[in-house]
Amino acid sequence: MSQGTLYTSATPRCKPVQALIKKFNLDITSVEASTVADFTKKFPLGQIPAFVGPKGFQITEEIALLYYIADLIPCEKAKAALKGKTEAEKTQVLRWVSVANTNLFSAIFGNILSIKGLTPFNKRDNDARFATIEKYASVYEQRLKTHTYIATEKISLADLQGATTWTAAFSTIFGPESKAKYPALVRWLNTVVASELGQLVFADFKYADKALAYVPPKKEKKEKAKKPDQQPKKDAKKADDAAAAPAEPKKPKHPLELLGKSSFVLDEWKRKYSNEDTRKGALPWFWDNYNPEEWSIWKVEYKYNDELTMTFMSNNLVGGFFNRLTASTKYMFGCLVVYGENNNNGITGAIMIRGDxxxxxxxxxPDWESYSYAKLDPTKEDDKEFINNMWAWDKPVVVNGENREIADGKVLK
Known part of the structure; x- marks a missing residue:
């Protein structure tokens, strides 16, 4: 009997779980989450990895899933080594798994994404994250000066999880100077990478020749238009022929332009939303005029909420996403909100678009695939209420049956 299905992606969070499945030949099927149409219905938070076991039993959150998969290992000796033999060892393993998977992970990948230009680059935020990473590196360094492995005397889940995080840093944002600065950390990392279990996860790992650095995008230079009298004489006949030829149909600047003019006037709605009370004035007008044959409304959620840290940084991430949607804003309206608190928050919202x-x-x-999209049906009361709440910002967001207060947000208009 199958032990379940693991939903994965390219995120490093999947690596430790996949390594255990492969190493111990567990009967678990791996499926790329992006190929599953109803993934966000099964897992509303869109977090990966995710798991469905016998009789529909579901797990999200990597640490919980890592421990569940470890419990499926048939060899008790191997299981004890990975999770710890005594209660003290088990506590240390869980402690260091958590250390590697929370603030440290968020800081490292926050900098990788921003330096690569996949999320907005802010030097102040970048420097603050580097300070966090250096602090954690010092803690690992001190521990590993006197211990072969991070939690116990054998490779455990803590080493597997920790190496997942630190290989990401040393292959990108940590250069040779960091290798020299943290020799005990590097010695431990090399040991874990070279282990039998480590080779299932980190076989392609290489230290960066130099630290990844942010390169601001180059501004395109506009060519100066030539004056009429500068046109070469040899091109005069071509110009005359072109003038005589029938004009080619104007290509649309945006694919949604092909849908034509809408009976629902988006600019009028945006003025209503900006100038009138949302609940009393704007929303009643919207539902009186909304045309579902011309427009659709989508629930949009950030896929990696578990990597978010400070709420203001999450809101900056939303702002950067909206800035990069500029080419489409004449065909869109909506809100994304940040719910929760520092180091425990998420991004969700409702956005209306032209077409279906x-x-x-x-x-x-460029970062549109960092979000999941699920179509909403305003004829359903729950979907309509969600839209109203996202656009009014006056009620908590319900996540897994729990009310989470809205901390911040942005309007796309």
Whole structure:
């Protein structure tokens, strides 16, 4: 009997779990989450990895899933080594798994994404994250000066999880100077990478020749238009022929332009939303005029909420996403909110787009695939209430049956 299905992606969070499945030949099927149409229905938070076991039993959150998969290992000796033999060892393993998977992980990948330009780059935020990473590196260094492995005397889940995080740093944002600065950390990392279990996860790992650095995008230079009298004489006949030829149809500047003019006037709605009370004036007008044959409304959620830290940084991430949607804003309206508190928050919201296909509206932003999209049906009371709440910002967001207060947000208009 199958032990379940693991939903994965390219995120490093999947690596430790996949390594255990492969090493101990567990009967678990791995499926790329992006190929599953109803993934966000099964897992509303969109977090990866995710798992469905016998009789529909579900797990999200990598640490919980890592421990569940470890419990499926048939060899008790191997299981004890990975999770710890005594209660003290088990506590240390869980402690160091958590250390590697929370603030440290968020800081490292926050900098990798921003330096690569996949999220907005802010030097102040970048420096603050580096300070966090250096602090954690010092803690690991001190521990590993006197211990072969991070939690116990054998390779455990803590080493597997920790190496997942630190290989990401040393292959990108940590250069040779960091290798020299933290010799005990590097010695431990080399040991874990070279182990039998480590080779299932880190076989392609290489230290960066130099630290990854942010390169501001180059501004394109506009060519100066030539004056009429500067046109070469030899091109005069070509110009005359071109003038005589029938004009080619004007190509649309945006794919959604092909849908034509809408009976629902978006600019009028945006003025209503900006100038009138949302609940009393704007929303009643909206539902009186909204045309579902011309527009659709989508629930948009950030896929990696578990990597978010400070709420203001999450809000900055939303702002950067909206800035990169500029080419589509004449065909869109909506809000994304940040709910929760520092080091425990998420991003969700409702965005209306022209037409019935979300891709042309969103794919103008390079980071659009960092979000999940689920179509909402305003004829359903729950969906309509969600839209109203996201656009009014006056009620908590319900996440897994729990009310989470809105901390911040942005309006796309």
């Amino acid at each position: 296909d979300y891709v042309p509206a969103f794919n103008v932003a």
